[in-house]
Amino acid sequence: MMRTDRYLRLCFGEALRGLVGRRRAAASAVMIIALSLVVLGGFLLVSDNLNGLLHRWRERGHVQVFLEPGFTVSQQQAAADAIRESPEIDSFRFLSADQAAAQFREDFQQLGDLLAFLEENPLPASFVITVRENFRNEGALLSLAEGWEAMPGVDAAQYDLEVIRRLELGVNGLRFVGAVLGGAVLIAAIITTANVIRVLVVARRREIIVLRLVGATESVVRGRFLAEGAIQGFLGGLFALVVLYAICRIGVSFVTVGGSPLLSLVELQFFNVFLFAQLIGLGVAAGLIGALLAFGAADSLEQ
Amino acid sequence: MIRCFHVAKRYGAITALRDINFQIDQGEFVFLTGQSGAGKTTLLRLLYRAELPTSGQLVVTGRNLATMPRRQVPRFRRRLGLVFQDFKLIEDRVVFDNVALAGLAVGFSFNESQRRASELLRLVGVDGRAQLFPGQVSGGEQQRVAIARALMTAPQLLLADEPTGNLDPKRANEIMRIFHAINRTGTTVLVATHDADLIGAMGRRTMILEAGRLDTLAVPSQVS
Numbered sequence: 001m002m003r004t005d006r007y008l009r010l011c012f013g014e015a016l017r018g019l020v021g022r023r024r025a026a027a028s029a030v031m032i033i034a035l036s037l038v039v040l041g042g043f044l045l046v047s048d049n050l051n052g053l054l055h056r057w058r059e060r061g062h063v064q065v066f067l068e069p070g071f072t073v074s075q076q077q078a079a080a081d082a083i084r085e086s087p088e089i090d091s092f093r094f095l096s097a098d099q100a101a102a103q104f105r106e107d108f109q110q111l112g113d114l115l116a117f118l119e120e121n122p123l124p125a126s127f128v129i130t131v132r133e134n135f136r137n138e139g140a141l142l143s144l145a146e147g148w149e150a151m152p153g154v155d156a157a158q159y160d161l162e163v164i165r166r167l168e169l170g171v172n173g174l175r176f177v178g179a180v181l182g183g184a185v186l187i188a189a190i191i192t193t194a195n196v197i198r199v200l201v202v203a204r205r206r207e208i209i210v211l212r213l214v215g216a217t218e219s220v221v222r223g224r225f226l227a228e229g230a231i232q233g234f235l236g237g238l239f240a241l242v243v244l245y246a247i248c249r250i251g252v253s254f255v256t257v258g259g260s261p262l263l264s265l266v267e268l269q270f271f272n273v274f275l276f277a278q279l280i281g282l283g284v285a286a287g288l289i290g291a292l293l294a295f296g297a298a299d300s301l302e303q
Numbered sequence: 304m305i306r307c308f309h310v311a312k313r314y315g316a317i318t319a320l321r322d323i324n325f326q327i328d329q330g331e332f333v334f335l336t337g338q339s340g341a342g343k344t345t346l347l348r349l350l351y352r353a354e355l356p357t358s359g360q361l362v363v364t365g366r367n368l369a370t371m372p373r374r375q376v377p378r379f380r381r382r383l384g385l386v387f388q389d390f391k392l393i394e395d396r397v398v399f400d401n402v403a404l405a406g407l408a409v410g411f412s413f414n415e416s417q418r419r420a421s422e423l424l425r426l427v428g429v430d431g432r433a434q435l436f437p438g439q440v441s442g443g444e445q446q447r448v449a450i451a452r453a454l455m456t457a458p459q460l461l462l463a464d465e466p467t468g469n470l471d472p473k474r475a476n477e478i479m480r481i482f483h484a485i486n487r488t489g490t491t492v493l494v495a496t497h498d499a500d501l502i503g504a505m506g507r508r509t510m511i512l513e514a515g516r517l518d519t520l521a522v523p524s525q526v527s
Contacts, residue, residue, distance in 0.1 A: 002410035010407050021395075207393050213351070215381035215456065216408035218374075 007223065015227035018200055026232060029189070029196040029290070033236025033283050034243065036185035041244045041279050043178020048275065050171045054164050061090070061136035063159040065127040065148045075153030076125075082151060083127055088144055092129040097121050124155060186286055193232055193290025197225050201294055226291045233287025237280035304329045304460055304491040305350065310359035312345055312515075319345040320515045323359070327493060329459070332486040334502045335495040337512035343495040346512065347464050350493070351383055352376050364459050381409055384453030384490075388465035390445045392437040398448050399424065399433040405455040416455075423451035427481055443474030450481055461485060463494045467501060475501055 002010075019026045065083070067076065076094070083092050095103070100123035108114075131141065145157035201208065211221050305327040312320040320342045327333050335343050348354045349361055352368050361368045364382045371379060392401050399420055406416030424430040427447040432440045437448065446466060453461060463482065467475035479494075479501060486492045496502065502509055511518055 006407070006410060006412060009413070206391065210391050210393060211404075211408050212377070213380065213385050213391070214405040214408055214452065215377045215379075215383075217377045220408050 002217070002220065007220070008227075010220065011223035011227040012231070014224035015231055018204070018224065018228050019231060022196070022200060022203070025196045025199060026228075029193045029232045029287075030235045030239065032185075032192045033189040033233055033286050034239035036182060036189040036286070037237055037240035037279055037283055038243050039185050040178060040182025040282070041240055041275075042247065043174060043182060044275060044279075045244055045248060047171045047175045047178065048272075050167065050174070054167055054171070057164055061131040061133065061141075063129045063131060063141060063145055063148075063157055065129060065157045066124045066155045067126060068153055068155040069124060071125070071153040079127065079148070079151050079154060083129060083148070086144070088131055088135040088140060090130045090132045092127050095126050095128050097123055097125045100124070100126065186282065189236070190286050190290045190293070193229055193287050194293035196232070197229055197291050197294035200228065201225060222291075222295060225294060226288060229287035229289075229291030229294075230284050231287070232290075233283040233285065234280060235283075236287070237283025240283065241276065241279060304331070304364060305493070306360075306362040308360040310346075310349065310356045310361055312342075312349060312354070313357045318515055320349075320356075320512075323517045325510060325517060327491060329491055330486070330489050332483070332492045332505070332507045333494070334505070334507055334509040335493060335512065336497055336499070336502060336509055338497065341512040342515040343497075343512055344464055345515075347462050347493075347495055350462055351385055352379060377409075381456045382459045384450075384456070384458035384461040386446070386449050386453050386461065386463040386466045388468035390437070390442075390449045390469075392445055392448060392452075394437055397434050397436055398429060398440065398444075401437065401448055402452045402455060405452045409456055411455075419455055420451070423454050424448070426454075427451045441474070442469050443471075443477060446470060446474075446478050447481065450478070450485075454485070458490060460491045460493070463492070463496075465496055466494060467496060467498060472500070476504070479505055 065079065067079070080092075080094065083089055098121070101121050104123060131144065135141070135144070141159045145159055148154055148157045208221055305325070307323050307325050310320060310323040311318065323346065335346065337343050345354070349356055349368070350363055352363075352371065356369060359369075364379070366375075366379055368379075392398075393404070396404065402423055403416045403420035406419050407413065411419065421430070421433075424433055427450050429440070429444050429447045429451070432444055432448075437445050440448070446469075450466075461482070466482075467478050470478065475498065482492050482494060483505070
């Protein structure tokens, strides 16, 4: 049994030699692996960031209780008392119709004049309530909202979960599309890698025969080709990460320049370590599978 | 070293070898001769377990090749040194690397492979060509390199299939002298050749194959 360090040194040394010798073919395999991982990783990146956004949104635990137009002071006071006495409430504040209009003008500076063209302010007064952390789940929020909606002078109580649920559906759809598209391109990448290595196997047929004749085991004979696939996959994964990082940076600057009202929630981030490892691992796996598929050519050679 | 009992090899309807029986003892130097197509290469391929006999038993270095699992073939081959007419050198590796790679492939360390390659190339007299590619050296030198590679694992048995087929008589004799020297160290040598002059000059036991049948265990004077 060959020592592991010698085995790895032999396989990776021979693999690097083979890749340098056929750098054009190898580069095409690396590029197509990178392309597939950019597609897959791009969708993961977007969905991951959207998930983060939804998570932060959910964590806010905001419920907004809108008052009917023409509500009385006593109705407002009664609602405020009821809200204050609820054990689920962390804090709340009253937002008058004028304050709501001012906030709208601040959030949508380009649309601020819109309110001036309307005869009356359409934005109702409301209570903006922050629910305690323990109660930031759908069941508790729904129950609270229904309770407050039943109070006199209250028009409606809205919380974010409905929107979040829809957005989650969208994110999951995005992930699915990404998996399908990325998977399809990944299969193409595996086939390309297999073809590159198959060509290499044929070009190295004499070497394979010689190695078998001098007593090299099949793990040694095949190891270099597996190492070659793994290196191609690793380089493809690394290249994809660089491209995705660039895309991510551009995305951050785009969001920052856009001045979106969601900016306070959006914290565009690059992959975490797990996703980083996943992407590199997928690249290496694609390379290894390609190499395994290519062995048919080696098997037909003299044993 | 080699024991062959009623070995036959058929490829479909074609019988390449029939009822082959012989024995070669440790330390012997034996020639295997016959016309082209007589079955010399087929018999050698059976001996290094590139193929299995259709029937019969073949015991080489104590291993019954007919029953040996395929996964054990690499370890078995490390007991053998193989030399071929076409040298089977790797064209895009220099002479030194051709030899050293054989050491790395069977598990020697990098340093040991380098040291052995260096010694073996000196032994066969091509150390001055170590950094040249096979295409840059003569046929005789290429065959010496192939012999050096075959000796990397210090084999018990050296099998050579027409090792002088591509060489002029002078180079052929040089190669034979190397085989002779190797044999004197105790390595069993079996050389397949159709060169009667070479066989006559060496004066060793000779097996003659005719149409797949081992007809005669001849002494050199009987070979024509």
